Amino acid sequence: MKESIAxxxxxxxxxxxxxxxxxxxxxxxxxxxxxxxxxxxxxxPTLRMLExxxxxxxxxxxxxxxxxxxxYSITDKGIExxxxxxxxxxxxxxxxxxxxxxxxFGEHVPKNAIIKHIEEFKIRNVSKLEKAILLEKExxxxxxxxxxxFYSLLTVLLGKNMHKASIEWADNAMKLIxxxx
Amino acid sequence: MKESIAxxxxxxxxxxxxxxxxxxxxxxxxxxxxxxxxxxxxxxPTLRMLExxxxxxxxxxxxxxxxxxxxYSITDKGIExxxxxxxxxxxxxxxxxxxxxxxxFGEHVPKNAIIKHIEEFKIRNVSKLEKAILLEKExxxxxxxxxxxFYSLLTVLLGKNMHKASIEWADNAMKLIxxxx
DNA sequence: AATGACATGTAAGAGGTTACATGATTGT
DNA sequence: ACAATCATGTAACCTCTTACATGTCATT
Numbered sequence: 001m002k003e004s005i006a007x008x009x010x011x012x013x014x015x016x017x018x019x020x021x022x023x024x025x026x027x028x029x030x031x032x033x034x035x036x037x038x039x040x041x042x043x044x045p046t047l048r049m050l051e052x053x054x055x056x057x058x059x060x061x062x063x064x065x066x067x068x069x070x071x072y073s074i075t076d077k078g079i080e081x082x083x084x085x086x087x088x089x090x091x092x093x094x095x096x097x098x099x100x101x102x103x104x105f106g107e108h109v110p111k112n113a114i115i116k117h118i119e120e121f122k123i124r125n126v127s128k129l130e131k132a133i134l135l136e137k138e139x140x141x142x143x144x145x146x147x148x149x150f151y152s153l154l155t156v157l158l159g160k161n162m163h164k165a166s167i168e169w170a171d172n173a174m175k176l177i178x179x180x181x
Numbered sequence: 182m183k184e185s186i187a188x189x190x191x192x193x194x195x196x197x198x199x200x201x202x203x204x205x206x207x208x209x210x211x212x213x214x215x216x217x218x219x220x221x222x223x224x225x226p227t228l229r230m231l232e233x234x235x236x237x238x239x240x241x242x243x244x245x246x247x248x249x250x251x252x253y254s255i256t257d258k259g260i261e262x263x264x265x266x267x268x269x270x271x272x273x274x275x276x277x278x279x280x281x282x283x284x285x286f287g288e289h290v291p292k293n294a295i296i297k298h299i300e301e302f303k304i305r306n307v308s309k310l311e312k313a314i315l316l317e318k319e320x321x322x323x324x325x326x327x328x329x330x331f332y333s334l335l336t337v338l339l340g341k342n343m344h345k346a347s348i349e350w351a352d353n354a355m356k357l358i359x360x361x362x
Numbered sequence: 363a364a365t366g367a368c369a370t371g372t373a374a375g376a377g378g379t380t381a382c383a384t385g386a387t388t389g390t
Numbered sequence: 391a392c393a394a395t396c397a398t399g400t401a402a403c404c405t406c407t408t409a410c411a412t413g414t415c416a417t418t
Binding site (some may be wrong): 008035086087095096097120176177 | 186189190193196197213215216217218260263264266267268270271272273274275276277278279280281282283284285286287288289290294295298301302305328329331332333335336338339342343345346347349350353354357358361
Binding site for chain 2 (some may be wrong): 367368369370371372373
C-alpha cells in the first residue's frame with residue numbers, strides 16, 4: 001500500500017470529524033456511496049498505517065462487552081498530506097454497471113429477461129435517490145450551524161442527478177423494448 | 182481466473198461480430214466506456230482461456246510486417262454460456278469518481294482548486310457526451326440494416342443521460358461555490 | 363521528425379473484496 | 391427466535407492495471 005485512493009478518502013473523512021474504523025465504513029456507505037466505496041479489509045490496515053506515519057492520532061474509548069472504540073483524529077501533518085492530494089488533478093472516473101453489460105447483449109435472451117435487469121437497476125436507483133433526498137435535507141439542516149458540510153452537500157447533488165438520470169433512462173428503455181416488434 | 186465479468190464481456194462482444202483482441206479493446210472503449218472497461222492484460226489471456234474451453238474459435242488472418250490477426254468467433258457452447266450469465270441477476274453497480282472525493286473535502290483548499298476539479302470533470306463529460314451522440318447516430322444508421330444493435334443503442338442512451346446529468350451538476354456546483362461567501 | 367494506428371503478448375504488482383473470527387446488545 | 395447494530399481485525403484471494411517487449415506503416 002502506497003498511494004491508494006483509500007488512504008486519502010479515509011484521511012478526508014476523518015478530517016471532518018474524529019471517527020473509528022466502524023464509523024468511517026458507515027459514513028462512506030451512507031454519504032459517499034454514489035462515487036466511492038470501501039471495506040473493512042482496507043480501513044483497518046490503512047488507519048494503522050496513517051497513525052504510524054503521524055497523519056492521524058488514536059484515542060481509545062473504553063467500551064464494556066464489546067471491543068474498545070479507537071477514535072482517530074487528523075493531525076496537522078495529515079491535513080497537509082490531504083491538501084497536497086487535493087491540489088493534484090483527479091484520476092479519470094471508472095464506472096462498472098454489470099446490468100448494462102447484460103442489456104448490451106440482450107439479443108441472446110428473451111425480452112423480459114432484459115426488462116427485469118432494467119427494472120432491478122431502476123429499483124436500486126430509486127432507493128438510492130430516496131436516500132440522497134433525505135441526506136440532502138439532513139445536510140442542509142447541519143449547514144445552518146456549520147459550513148463544513150457545504151461540499152458534502154454538493155456531492156449529494158451529483159448523486160441525485162445521476163440517480164434521476166438512471167431512472168429516466170430505465171423507464172424509457174423499458175418502453176422502447178416493449179414497443180419493439 | 183474463474184468467473185470474472187471480463188470473461189462474459191469479451192464473450193458478448195465477440196458474439197456480435199468475430200473480432201481480434203485488438204478490436205475488442207477498441208470496441209469496448211468506444212462503445213461501452215460509460216459502463217465498463219478492460220485492458221489488454223485481461224483480453225489476451227481471457228481469449229486464450231475461452232478458446233481452450235471451446236466457447237470461441239480462432240481463425241488466423243495472415244498479416245505481413247505486423248503480428249497476424251487472430252480473429253475469434255463465438256461457438257454454440259459460448260452462446261449457451263453467455264445466455265446462462267445473462268439470465269442471472271446483475272451485481273450492484275460500482276462507481277469511482279476521484280474528482281468527487283476531492284470535492285467532498287473541498288474545505289481544506291482554496292475554492293478555485295475545487296472549481297478546477299469540477300471544470301475538468303465537466304470537460305471529460307462534455308467530450309464523452311459528444312462521442313455518445315455521434316455513436317447514437319452511427320448505431321441508428323446500422324439499425325436500419327440489422328436489428329442486432331438495438332440493445333447497444335439502449336446502452337448508449339444511458340451514457341448520454343449520465344453525461345448530461347454530470348454536466349448539469351457541474352455547472353450548478355460551480356455556480357453554488359462562487360456564490361458562497 | 364514524431365505521433366498514432368496497427369497487432370500481439372507477459373510479468374509484476376497494486377488495489378481491492380470476501381469470508382472468517384469473536385461476541386454482547388437491541389430491536390422486531 | 392432472528393436479525394441488525396455495535397466493534398475490531400486478518401488471511402486469502404481475486405481482479406485488473408501498468409509497464410514493458412517488439413516492430414511496421416501512415417499521417418501530420
